[in-house]
Amino acid sequence: METKKAIMHVFPEIPEFGEVDFSQYSTPYATVLMAFLESGKNGLREFEEFVEENGGTKADVGKFLISIFQYLLIRYRRYGDEKVEVPAFKVFLTLKGWLNENGFENDYRQLLHSFVGYLVDIAGKIAESSDCELGPAYMKTAYLLTVEAEETFGEEYFGELKKKAGEMLAKVYKNCGIDEGLPEKREKGC
Template structure:
């Protein structure tokens, strides 16, 4: 069993990872991924338990998640690989939840600060190719992430990004005939 199969066992809820080319993915966690893939277990929580029971730490799991997300972004930007759009978006949301739940809030803030612009770009591409409901869901999620970034960091870049993303979401709502309010604060419309 290879690294890709191990990754698929960790993320059964992201079947889109199946179409990703992992031949360039170099990770110090390759042996752990292979062993996990052969263990008969699946899911991120089970992977975390597997890593810890084999001498690793939660921090190792976090590093693996971040490296996998960064790999997907490299494929997206450097190699224009459209097959990573949906998995990268979903992995970002998984990463957000996992980091916050496991006490790595500062790591999540760094990831949000560094990559929210990329997530907006990816959401826009997904929305262009998807049906109206799915496209609107991705754009609204991206917008809520920009809202979170603006509230968390307060920098002009994030205000501008939130404004741009809000406009894209409004246009998408109009194009799709969706009645929806654009939330102004986190928690509204969720």
């Protein structure tokens, strides 16, 4: 319970973490995570500063963030835990920004290469169970991630994944009565 509370202090913008089972989550950063919780501070920037003030590095923060994302994906893949879908998607987007801003672009590319397929599946499930505001937003973001993956890696798999995500997005648009075509280029900031 304390671990969940501490993680929610690092990610106050992801209230869906309140539904996630962290009983099997294990991290070498447990001590610093608990100390951060006790400090009363909130947010990723505050956590990053706290880690550095206590002898850690940006690389430690990155490893911690990646470990959270990987844990959520394990819960999703191995246990079919639907409660991790929204947090996993949001953590991935946080990772994308954080890793790229802090000089860990290669780590981000590895995550994109390894997990974009899961993100498309997760976005599809979120879109099915969401309203016509959230559903299209998640699916469009997933589609744009496939565009980025195809441009970055050029492998046939990513082209096929982009096509699948495009079909899923078109279906969500149709179901929601949205008259919009598929974006062809990555939008800045996605």
